[in-house]
Amino acid sequence: MIQRRFAVLAAVLVAIAAPCLANAQVYPERLTAKMKHVVAAYQRRDRDEREEQTERTTKTLRLGSNGELSLGNIAGDITVTRGGGNDATVEIVKVAKARSADEARELLTLVTVDVSERNGRAEVKTRYPSGDENRRNNRRNFNVTITFNVTAPSGTRLNVNSVSGNIKVSDIKGEISVGTASGNVSVTSAGAIAEAKSVSGNVEIVNAQGDDSLEASSVSGDVTMQRVSVRRIQAGSVSGNVKLEEVQCDRAEAHSTSGNITFTGPLARRGRYELKSFSGEVHLAIAGGSGFEVDATTFSGDVRSDLPITMRGNTDPNDRRRRRSLSGTYGDGSAILELSTFSGSIVIAKK
Amino acid sequence: MACTRYLTQIQEMVDGTLGAIRRAELEMHLDQCEDCHALLDDLRRIHDAAGSLDDLQPPDRVWLQIAGRLRQDGRLAETAASSAPRRSHLALLALAAALVLAVGASLMLLWPRGETPRAPAEAGAGAPNSGNPAAVNSVEDVENELRQAEQHYESAITRLQQIANSSQSSMDPQVAATLQRNAQVIDQAIAESRAALRSEPTSAPARGALFEALRQKVTMLQDTIALMNEMRKGNSAGAAQVLNKS
Numbered sequence: 001m002i003q004r005r006f007a008v009l010a011a012v013l014v015a016i017a018a019p020c021l022a023n024a025q026v027y028p029e030r031l032t033a034k035m036k037h038v039v040a041a042y043q044r045r046d047r048d049e050r051e052e053q054t055e056r057t058t059k060t061l062r063l064g065s066n067g068e069l070s071l072g073n074i075a076g077d078i079t080v081t082r083g084g085g086n087d088a089t090v091e092i093v094k095v096a097k098a099r100s101a102d103e104a105r106e107l108l109t110l111v112t113v114d115v116s117e118r119n120g121r122a123e124v125k126t127r128y129p130s131g132d133e134n135r136r137n138n139r140r141n142f143n144v145t146i147t148f149n150v151t152a153p154s155g156t157r158l159n160v161n162s163v164s165g166n167i168k169v170s171d172i173k174g175e176i177s178v179g180t181a182s183g184n185v186s187v188t189s190a191g192a193i194a195e196a197k198s199v200s201g202n203v204e205i206v207n208a209q210g211d212d213s214l215e216a217s218s219v220s221g222d223v224t225m226q227r228v229s230v231r232r233i234q235a236g237s238v239s240g241n242v243k244l245e246e247v248q249c250d251r252a253e254a255h256s257t258s259g260n261i262t263f264t265g266p267l268a269r270r271g272r273y274e275l276k277s278f279s280g281e282v283h284l285a286i287a288g289g290s291g292f293e294v295d296a297t298t299f300s301g302d303v304r305s306d307l308p309i310t311m312r313g314n315t316d317p318n319d320r321r322r323r324r325s326l327s328g329t330y331g332d333g334s335a336i337l338e339l340s341t342f343s344g345s346i347v348i349a350k351k
Numbered sequence: 352m353a354c355t356r357y358l359t360q361i362q363e364m365v366d367g368t369l370g371a372i373r374r375a376e377l378e379m380h381l382d383q384c385e386d387c388h389a390l391l392d393d394l395r396r397i398h399d400a401a402g403s404l405d406d407l408q409p410p411d412r413v414w415l416q417i418a419g420r421l422r423q424d425g426r427l428a429e430t431a432a433s434s435a436p437r438r439s440h441l442a443l444l445a446l447a448a449a450l451v452l453a454v455g456a457s458l459m460l461l462w463p464r465g466e467t468p469r470a471p472a473e474a475g476a477g478a479p480n481s482g483n484p485a486a487v488n489s490v491e492d493v494e495n496e497l498r499q500a501e502q503h504y505e506s507a508i509t510r511l512q513q514i515a516n517s518s519q520s521s522m523d524p525q526v527a528a529t530l531q532r533n534a535q536v537i538d539q540a541i542a543e544s545r546a547a548l549r550s551e552p553t554s555a556p557a558r559g560a561l562f563e564a565l566r567q568k569v570t571m572l573q574d575t576i577a578l579m580n581e582m583r584k585g586n587s588a589g590a591a592q593v594l595n596k597s
Contacts, residue, residue, distance in 0.1 A: 342560035
């Protein structure tokens with residue numbers, strides 16, 4: 001536990017220090033003061049909040065086989081798996097830490113979970129005391145996490161959001177929207193996934209089949225899809241990699257600023273695939289025999305194709321510009337590839 | 352004024368891309384919120400009006416001039432002049448104008464009551480029109496319009512950055528740190544592509560990279576401000592939803 005706390009403390013320090021480097025040139029004293037403040041706060045919290053109290057409750061929700069469940073959490077993990085029957089069960093595990101056992105028990109009563117259900121729709125929402133209530137109770141921080149372990153019918157439509165915590169969903173075939181600000185998102189063996197997003201964690205989708213669009217993104221984490229078959233994929237990260245492995249779709253749009261983009265899978269006839277990175281590599285490994293028309297450009301990297309492409313435009317292999325762009329057709333040219341990176345390289349290969 | 356957390360959903364509803372669950376959620380909200388309902392009606396009217404506009408048809412000589420420039424750069428061999436460049440720069444201008452509208456909406460939501468927000472386009476003063484571009488007359492005009500689009504982005508970024516900086520204390524420190532760190536990644540991309548454009552002013556990859564990075568910066572700032580707004584209201588769950596819907 002202590003190691004974990006120090007790991008969290010270290011992560012917070014790194015996270016705060018890194019982005020402040022530019023500001024530090026202007027306000028070095030503020031940066032130092034802020035770091036000292038954070039260190040002191042965490043040390044105080046580790047020292048003071050040693051008493052832990054746990055409360056477990058279970059709710060049964062009558063959703064039916066194709067009901068809808070919305071779950072909103074503030075801090076804590078959420079796991080949703082397939083269960084039998086037409087009911088969903090929600091296990092709520094509240095853990096409070098404080099200086100004394102009594103205070104921890106009091107915290108458990110202050111942080112509540114609102115559950116409402118009507119006509120096959122249920123909403124589960126964590127509620128922390130408002131700012132006014134905190135001021136009345138002379139409290140600033142609530143060291144309370146709530147973990148949700150949910151089993152739901154396979155056809156349940158899910159809308160799961162959290163501020164801080166990991167989200168895992170498996171074997172749910174109804175439409176899924178999941179997102180967390182700080183934590184990882186993992187969805188496996190799913191049907192239609194509308195959205196899977198995180199700000200500071202990884203997003204992973206494995207084995208998903210649907211007829212519609214799938215949007216997955218992270219700000220600082222990787223976005224990975226494996227064995228996903230949908231009509232359209234939109235995937236992006238600012239500083240993470242985007243990996244689309246063994247995917248099948250009519251349209252794919254993937255972008256990253258500093259991460260790599262990888263695509264492996266077949267191309268659909270009349271499909272469109274736009275893969276963009278700024279400083280990362282763009283790598284395609286194409287399965288099957290579909291032809292394509294390609295426009296690939298890089299500013300300072302190289303473009304290479306292992307497939308024989310009938311070139312358009314500049315065909316002089318010694319020309320510097322030629323190595324940095326590639327326009328042409330492979331096979332019947334039925335799919336369209338738009339590939340770009342600013343300082344990385346682009347590779348088109350056969351899988 | 353419409354509620355921040357529903358802005359994206361309302362736009363998606365107008366575009367016809369909103370999923371079933373979020374549509375149901377939005378419809379419940381629209382039943383209770385006159386402002387959001389009014390915004391939806393307005394956006395639908397704009398959408399319908401835009402759909403009825405005629406395509407702009409620039410003179411043929413414009414494409415000949417562009418083709419000539421591309422041939423000089425070695426980017427075009429024998430193929431006929433394509434309409435792609437026209438679509439490309441018009442799309443950029445349209446995107447920039449849309450961003451300014453979106454930024455304006457963010458400003459309206461965030462501005463303290465009693466003060467009148469200035470449109471972001473005013474910040475870029477001197478500033479070029481934010482509406483549809485006039486008919487294109489030369490390659491220089493195309494470049495000017497691209498420059499205008501960049502200015503729109505820049506003024507939007509400046510405004511959003513000011514708001515974000517002034518409200519940062521309302522956000523969870525770890526999330527704020529992540530957003531800041533990644534904003535710097537994007538800033539680096541903007542700086543590098545600008546430097547590349549200075550060394551090779553006609554480079555399409557450099558220009559494309561610059562606009563992509565600018566677009567990402569605006570998007571991230573808009574998300575950041577929406578998140579701060581929810582945090583300020585004490586609605587952490589709503590904040591998570593804002594980020595996740597963005």
